[in-house]
Amino acid sequence: MQQKMDSSSLKRMKDGESIIDPKSTVGGGVADVYGEDRATEDQLVTPWTVSVASGYTLLRDPHHNKGLAFTERERDSHYLRGLLPTAVSTQELQVKKLMQSIRSYDIPLQKYVAMMDLQERNERLFYKLLIDNVEELLPIVYTPTVGEACQKYGSIFKRPQGLYISLKEKGKILEVLKNWPERSIQVIVATDGERILGLGDLGCQGMGIPVGKLALYTALGGVRPSACLPITIDVGTNNQKLLDDEFYIGLRQKRATGKEYYDLLEEFMSAVKQNYGEKVLVQFEDFANHNAFELLAKYRTTHLVFNDDIQGTASVVLAGLVASLKLLGGSLADHTFLFFGAGEAGTGIAELIALEISTKTNIPVEEARKKIWLVDSKGLIVSSRKESLQHFKKPWAHEHEPLSTLLDAVKAIKPSVLIGTSGVGQTFTKDVVEAMAAINERPLIMALSNPTSQAECTAEQAYTWTEGRAIYSSGSPFDPCEYNGKSFIPGQANNAYIFPGLGFGLVISGAIRVHDEMLLAASEALASQVMQEHYDKGMIYPPLANIRKISAHIAANVAAKAYELGLATRLPRPTDLVKYAESCMYTPNYRSYR
Numbered sequence: 195m196q197q198k199m200d201s202s203s204l205k206r207m208k209d210g211e212s213i214i215d216p217k218s219t220v221g222g223g224v225a226d227v228y229g230e231d232r233a234t235e236d237q238l239v240t241p242w243t244v245s246v247a248s249g250y251t252l253l254r255d256p257h258h259n260k261g262l263a264f265t266e267r268e269r270d271s272h273y274l275r276g277l278l279p280t281a282v283s284t285q286e287l288q289v290k291k292l293m294q295s296i297r298s299y300d301i302p303l304q305k306y307v308a309m310m311d312l313q314e315r316n317e318r319l320f321y322k323l324l325i326d327n328v329e330e331l332l333p334i335v336y337t338p339t340v341g342e343a344c345q346k347y348g349s350i351f352k353r354p355q356g357l358y359i360s361l362k363e364k365g366k367i368l369e370v371l372k373n374w375p376e377r378s379i380q381v382i383v384a385t386d387g388e389r390i391l392g393l394g395d396l397g398c399q400g401m402g403i404p405v406g407k408l409a410l411y412t413a414l415g416g417v418r419p420s421a422c423l424p425i426t427i428d429v430g431t432n433n434q435k436l437l438d439d440e441f442y443i444g445l446r447q448k449r450a451t452g453k454e455y456y457d458l459l460e461e462f463m464s465a466v467k468q469n470y471g472e473k474v475l476v477q478f479e480d481f482a483n484h485n486a487f488e489l490l491a492k493y494r495t496t497h498l499v500f501n502d503d504i505q506g507t508a509s510v511v512l513a514g515l516v517a518s519l520k521l522l523g524g525s526l527a528d529h530t531f532l533f534f535g536a537g538e539a540g541t542g543i544a545e546l547i548a549l550e551i552s553t554k555t556n557i558p559v560e561e562a563r564k565k566i567w568l569v570d571s572k573g574l575i576v577s578s579r580k581e582s583l584q585h586f587k588k589p590w591a592h593e594h595e596p597l598s599t600l601l602d603a604v605k606a607i608k609p610s611v612l613i614g615t616s617g618v619g620q621t622f623t624k625d626v627v628e629a630m631a632a633i634n635e636r637p638l639i640m641a642l643s644n645p646t647s648q649a650e651c652t653a654e655q656a657y658t659w660t661e662g663r664a665i666y667s668s669g670s671p672f673d674p675c676e677y678n679g680k681s682f683i684p685g686q687a688n689n690a691y692i693f694p695g696l697g698f699g700l701v702i703s704g705a706i707r708v709h710d711e712m713l714l715a716a717s718e719a720l721a722s723q724v725m726q727e728h729y730d731k732g733m734i735y736p737p738l739a740n741i742r743k744i745s746a747h748i749a750a751n752v753a754a755k756a757y758e759l760g761l762a763t764r765l766p767r768p769t770d771l772v773k774y775a776e777s778c779m780y781t782p783n784y785r786s787y788r
């Protein structure tokens with residue numbers, strides 16, 4: 195199992211270009227030196243050996259099982275003779291076979307179940323498949339299919355994939371955390387299931403989301419699978435259909451709110467820090483906005499937390515906007531932004547755009563906000579509505595006469611950028627999109643709501659209604675389409691571009707807090723990966739096929755910011771952060787066992 199440090203790494207170390215200080219507490223390093231993907235783990239003792247079960251137990255252990263890829267020698271030394279048919283396969287052949295079988299399913303949910311089965315059977319093969327076929331499999335393990343999987347989670351749930359912490363565990367959360375088999379956790383994705391994608395309250399069945407997100411942390415960002423922990427906080431559900439369903443797997447009661455809710459969350463956050471230390475990242479995921487903003491505000495100064503719906507979305511959208519300036523011309527400050535939907539995603543993006551404009555132009559954030567307008571279910575957010583607005587909408591209540599429809603708002607505000615974050619499908623109607631096209635030579639239209647059915651308009655509609663002039667991207671993927679003989683590749687403004695690299699950057703630097711400037715750093719890194727060849731196809735995001743390289747750049751930029759802000763604890767700072775990030779990434783290739 196062990197490998198020697200390669201000579202170039204040694205030389206670099208001697209040359210003082212220390213990518214990893216031998217005396218530092220960080221194990222592993224360049225080129226996966228110890229072969230254990232433990233480069234980001236704090237440990238004073240190098241894990242030279244790992245004990246691996248033998249025989250039947252080995253075949254049932256997803257972390258070490260290789261199926262037919264066990265070599266003749268391994269079959270002898272690990273008591274596998276007779277337990278496997280004689281053929282010895284390579285991992286590549288296994289990937290080929292599984293892709294053939296996955297492609298043979300017509301229904302995406304069947305593909306999802308096949309992928310989950312594989313994850314439970316052979317973890318490395320699961321990640322190899324996902325990494326090698328990311329564009330094809332991302333829509334399966336992530337939006338949109340994961341949404342359907344959550345809706346039916348009760349019937350497809352087989353084995354525990356993460357921790358369930360319910361009101362019943364109150365007072366015992368620390369003990370519950372200790373029941374999880376892995377000790378060294380670096381990233382937790384936690385949901386309370388109240389706003390799953392655009393599908394609403396799915397209660398405890400929201401578990402599909404943290405599981406899927408963490409699979410991407412590993413596949414796209416390179417965090418070790420064993421360092422990832424999906425958690426569902428079950429405080430009940432207000433979804434009557436689930437409460438009435440005899441197969442519902444969660445707590446059968448209406449959602450706890452107020453003190454009861456916040457006390458449970460407080461206990462959870464304290465237990466996490468107590469059990470895993472200061473540097474464990476907690477990503478809040480798919481919480482309803484009435485809790486999301488408050489939890490983020492409460493814990494961002496005391497814990498390493500990050501809300502993907504608010505901050506991750508903001509960062510990925512900002513990256514698309516920065517990249518699109520090459521096509522649109524001008525700077526961000528020269529544009530006018532109109533949002534449809536003023537919740538977590540909408541106001542989160544709006545705030546980061548304002549911050550970027552303010553940083554780049556040295557104007558106060560309050561001034562920068564005036565370039566940004568939001569519409570919610572009651573119409574344009576304007577100052578006369580201020581008293582009745584939720585707190586996170588108040589900064590956007592500018593002086594203007596009230597307008598009740600999106601179309602009126604487009605005509606009055608004349609935005610160059612229209613962003614949909616309403617969770618309501620087909621709301622960018624032909625009239626709205628045509629109005630955008632009448633105002634702008636290249637209207638930028640982002641229909642971000644997930645899953646696909648909730649997209650404010652489809653890619654084809656955007657290109658058709660603007661006669662091919664729109665720059666379009668969506669939250670869930672759309673196939674390339676043609677208009678007037680020209681083909682367009684719609685971009686996917688999906689958080690999957692950002693959170694794995696951002697989280698990995700926090701892990702490799704040992705950051706202890708997430709700062710807004712790190713989100714700007716992540717956006718800039720992503721935008722810088724869009725090349726001319728991508729612009730030529732109408733893309734404002736780089737292809738997902740390159741996502742590991744992209745994540746390494748994002749991680750490096752985020753880590754650099756963490757060091758600059760004095761929030762990084764892994765010292766000394768590696769000289770070349772991109773190389774360091776790449777070297778720390780989990781690789782799913784099989785290990786050979788002695």
Ligand code: NAI
Nearest residue numbers: 391392483535536537538539570571616617643644669689
């Ligand atoms: P949210 O519930 O916090 O906000 C929804 C907003 O839309 C609220 O301001 C609400 O007033 C408004 N709204 C609802 N119905 C409306 C209507 N008929 N007309 C006008 N406004 C209406 O939800 P959140 O977290 O902001 O998510 C919204 C959508 O964005 C979801 O579909 C979600 O999947 C999607 N999203 C996409 C992401 C991506 O990566 N592309 C990331 C995060 C969210």
